[in-house]
Amino acid sequence: MIRKLVIPVELGESIEVRVLDWLKAESDAVNAGEALLEFETDKAIVLVTAVQSGTLRRCFFATGDWMNPGDVAAWLSDSPDEPLPESSEIPGDTLMVTFDIT
Amino acid sequence: MIYVNKITNIPLQTAVIGAIERRRRLQAMLLLRSFESALLRQPKPGFQLLSRGEEAIAVGICTALERTDPLLCSGRSIGIALARGVPAGGLLAELTGKDGGPNKGRAGRAHVSMPSVGLFGAHGVVGGNISVAAGVALAQQHLGTKAVTCCVFGDGACGAGSLHETLNVAALWQLPLLLICDNNGFAVSTPVRQGIAAAKLTDLAGPFGVPAAAVDGTDVDAVVSATVEAVAAIRAGGGPRFLEMRCTRLGSHSTLTREERSAADVERFMDFDPLPLYERRLRDDGVLDHERWVRIQAEVDAEIAEAEKFVEAASWPDAEAAMLDV
Amino acid sequence: MSKLFFREAIARAITEEMDRDARVILLGQDIAAHGGSYAETRGLFERFGPSRVRNTPVAEAVTVGLAAGAAAAGLRPLAFITYIDFLMLGLDPLVNYAAKLRFKSAGQLTAPMVVKATAGAKGQGPTHAQALDSWLMNVPGLTVLAPSTAGDAYGLLKTAIRSPGPVVYIDHKRLFPLGGMVPDCEELIPAGSAAVRREGRHITIVAHSYMSVVALEASKQLALAGIEADVIDLRSLWPIDWETLANSVRRTGHALFVEEGQVVCGVGAELAFGLQERVSGLRVARLGARRVPVSASPVLEADAIPNAQRIVLSARQLLGRVADNRSETAQR
Numbered sequence: 001m002i003r004k005l006v007i008p009v010e011l012g013e014s015i016e017v018r019v020l021d022w023l024k025a026e027s028d029a030v031n032a033g034e035a036l037l038e039f040e041t042d043k044a045i046v047l048v049t050a051v052q053s054g055t056l057r058r059c060f061f062a063t064g065d066w067m068n069p070g071d072v073a074a075w076l077s078d079s080p081d082e083p084l085p086e087s088s089e090i091p092g093d094t095l096m097v098t099f100d101i102t
Numbered sequence: 103m104i105y106v107n108k109i110t111n112i113p114l115q116t117a118v119i120g121a122i123e124r125r126r127r128l129q130a131m132l133l134l135r136s137f138e139s140a141l142l143r144q145p146k147p148g149f150q151l152l153s154r155g156e157e158a159i160a161v162g163i164c165t166a167l168e169r170t171d172p173l174l175c176s177g178r179s180i181g182i183a184l185a186r187g188v189p190a191g192g193l194l195a196e197l198t199g200k201d202g203g204p205n206k207g208r209a210g211r212a213h214v215s216m217p218s219v220g221l222f223g224a225h226g227v228v229g230g231n232i233s234v235a236a237g238v239a240l241a242q243q244h245l246g247t248k249a250v251t252c253c254v255f256g257d258g259a260c261g262a263g264s265l266h267e268t269l270n271v272a273a274l275w276q277l278p279l280l281l282i283c284d285n286n287g288f289a290v291s292t293p294v295r296q297g298i299a300a301a302k303l304t305d306l307a308g309p310f311g312v313p314a315a316a317v318d319g320t321d322v323d324a325v326v327s328a329t330v331e332a333v334a335a336i337r338a339g340g341g342p343r344f345l346e347m348r349c350t351r352l353g354s355h356s357t358l359t360r361e362e363r364s365a366a367d368v369e370r371f372m373d374f375d376p377l378p379l380y381e382r383r384l385r386d387d388g389v390l391d392h393e394r395w396v397r398i399q400a401e402v403d404a405e406i407a408e409a410e411k412f413v414e415a416a417s418w419p420d421a422e423a424a425m426l427d428v
Numbered sequence: 429m430s431k432l433f434f435r436e437a438i439a440r441a442i443t444e445e446m447d448r449d450a451r452v453i454l455l456g457q458d459i460a461a462h463g464g465s466y467a468e469t470r471g472l473f474e475r476f477g478p479s480r481v482r483n484t485p486v487a488e489a490v491t492v493g494l495a496a497g498a499a500a501a502g503l504r505p506l507a508f509i510t511y512i513d514f515l516m517l518g519l520d521p522l523v524n525y526a527a528k529l530r531f532k533s534a535g536q537l538t539a540p541m542v543v544k545a546t547a548g549a550k551g552q553g554p555t556h557a558q559a560l561d562s563w564l565m566n567v568p569g570l571t572v573l574a575p576s577t578a579g580d581a582y583g584l585l586k587t588a589i590r591s592p593g594p595v596v597y598i599d600h601k602r603l604f605p606l607g608g609m610v611p612d613c614e615e616l617i618p619a620g621s622a623a624v625r626r627e628g629r630h631i632t633i634v635a636h637s638y639m640s641v642v643a644l645e646a647s648k649q650l651a652l653a654g655i656e657a658d659v660i661d662l663r664s665l666w667p668i669d670w671e672t673l674a675n676s677v678r679r680t681g682h683a684l685f686v687e688e689g690q691v692v693c694g695v696g697a698e699l700a701f702g703l704q705e706r707v708s709g710l711r712v713a714r715l716g717a718r719r720v721p722v723s724a725s726p727v728l729e730a731d732a733i734p735n736a737q738r739i740v741l742s743a744r745q746l747l748g749r750v751a752d753n754r755s756e757t758a759q760r
Contacts, residue, residue: 013550013605014605015605015606015607016605016606016607018431018433018607040433041605042433042434042435042466042467042604042605042606043466043467043604044467066431066607172501204534204536205532205533205534205536206534208531208532208534209532209533209534213528213532213533215532215533215536215537216536217533217536217537218536222500222501222537223532223533223537225524225525226524227520227524227525230520230521230524230525231525232493233489233490233492233493233494233496233497233521234493234496234497234500234521234525235497236490236493236494236497237493237494237495237496237497237498237499237500237501237505238497238498238500238501239497240494240497240498240501240503241497241498241501241502241503242501244453244479244498244503245502245503251501263489264489264490264493264520267485267487267489267490267493268490268493270485270487270490271484271485271487271490271494274485275482424531427530427531427534427535428530428531428568428569
């Protein structure tokens with residue numbers, strides 16, 4: 001199954017956020033409990049940690065890019081070589097992650 | 103302490119300069135007293151707070167400070183301004199709202215300033231200059247000037263938050279700041295006992311760890327001595343100091359305020375008039391004879407006469423020009 | 429141009445000015461290692477050290493007094509006031525000393541200082557929500573600046589720091605979550621310069637700070653109804669850019685003044701009168717907060733301050749076109 005990593009809407013009152021660092025690269029395995037992305041709001045740094053495992057397949061934003069709450073930041077797949085959807089299709093399932101604010 | 107003649111910069115024998123310097127102090131106090139009398143003779147003296155009874159404090163502080171030590175004061179500024187070196191004629195003009203003084207008539211008594219002689223300025227809000235003085239001291243510390251910033255305020259300001267907030271920050275940052283409370287016993291009509299809960303004004307500095315001392319403000323030599331000591335400690339990096347100088351206000355709070363103290367009290371206050379007190383002491387010490395005293399008075403009279411001529415010839419300030427300095 | 433957070437634009441402006449002039453120092457609560465109440469001084473303490481980035485006790489009166497005295501004695505201090513509501517505690521040294529210093533010393537002393545204060549309603553209650561901009565406009569000697577974008581935050585703050593002063597620089601809590609384009613090369617925005625954010629021929633909407641953002645939103649809704657608005661962002665509350673304002677209202681004939689603060693003796697009151705002195709035949713209206721303290725309760729707060737919908741309604745009323753859409757909820 002392909003899952004999307006969505007930037008949450010409920011992040012304080014942030015309107016837009018900026019990518020600081022991808023901690024995993026495309027085609028890396030991501031285990032539950034591992035951090036994959038760090039992004040910055042106007043007030044804080046947010047660490048995104050996976051709650052479920054998968055493989056990081058596609059990153060839609062790079063370091064320094066701006067994202068809005070609701071944006072899909074990345075696609076992950078349960079198994080490493082699942083075929084990815086056509087570019088116009090967005091997976092219905094959301095990846096389960098935690099957002100830790102520092 | 104090596105005494106240096108302020109005009110020639112030549113160090114002199116202690117005994118000799120002692121006598122000359124002490125007569126200079128007496129003359130300086132007399133100048134303040136005569137000046138205020140001249141001010142009241144002006145056609146329109148205006149709303150003034152007089153320093154009568156407080157001359158020893160003004161002269162003493164200004165004797166102890168270097169010209170480059172910024173001096174700030176309250177609205178009771180006349181004695182301080184004159185002692186600091188504002189020319190008498192210019193000050194008379196400034197106080198009566200005429201041009202020709204250091205602030206072109208715009209400041210008046212409550213706000214007179216002349217940084218070039220070391221008078222950073224008076225300020226009319228009670229306590230308002232205290233936190234400003236802390237800022238001036240901060241600048242000296244930051245720029246490494248070694249200057250000591252001195253702020254003089256009355257007992258009335260001791261109840262103001264500004265003093266306490268300033269003591270706090272000055273202590274935290276060890277600012278080169280000398281706070282001097284000119285305690286003349288009254289804030290307009292309120293005796294100190296009724297205005298400040300602390301048993302002694304010097305107690306106010308204690309909680310912040312700022313060393314404090316009380317001084318007889320009617321004794322100009324004591325004022326100089328205490329101030330010199332405090333200034334030296336501050337200049338050496340010892341952090342802020344608080345001095346309380348006790349004196350009496352011989353007149354009412356201002357030229358528009360009625361005297362509410364009893365006649366008997368006011369009569370008693372005259373015993374603490376610093377001028378006759380010092381004059382008597384110099385005579386007793388053999389440093390002042392009749393001839394010298396006459397000469398001193400004549401010099402003061404001449405200086406006052408010059409000042410009166412100056413202010414009479416002075417023009418009124420131009421309103422449009424004043425708009426340019428906003 | 430680069431996109432930065434609002435707080436980064438501020439930090440960049442301050443960093444450049446502190447690099448450029450050793451006399452610039454910072455005073456405020458939590459500005460040192462903590463990095464500022466709005467994270468706007470992050471990195472400055474590490475870069476410039478404790479003598480130039482000084483944490484003050486929670487005492488706005490002495491903080492502003494320190495800035496005033498230090499400025500008069502040769503430094504160029506920037507004092508941070510976390511909530512403009514607390515600037516009231518420091519008004520004595522700002523208004524009675526700093527604003528009058530050049531005048532009362534006949535030019536011998538000046539106070540090149542900046543007070544940076546953050547205004548605005550954002551869920552924190554009556555004493556943490558005010559917009560007191562108009563109080564400061566009528567003080568002779570004070571310059572008052574108010575950015576609404578990250579780029580302007582940068583350009584105006586640099587101007588403020590270099591100004592002969594004193595300057596009050598007012599930003600807004602709701603501007604901080606917004607990113608904005610900031611020039612890569614140094615660029616200053618002078619005082620007395622308003623910005624035309626949008627052009628339109630039917631009505632002029634004048635706003636500042638966060639209300640500029642809301643006014644732009646409203647102008648899009650107005651456009652859907654065929655009403656084209658000039659949206660002017662004041663940026664400088666004193667001095668006022670009368671020329672830009674007058675040029676606009678000469679064309680549109682209608683001016684709506686929007687502010688988050690109270691309309692009584694507000695920014696709009698001054699602009700309306702000043703423009704009518706310059707342009708005849710002008711129709712004016714003003715919109716601001718309701719006459720009530722702003723509660724932390726979200727429903728009460730939303731009711732108290734202007735929003736896009738109310739701006740649209742006011743604009744339509746001014747143009748005499750409310751009758752076009754009776755389904756609009758009548759707001760005041």
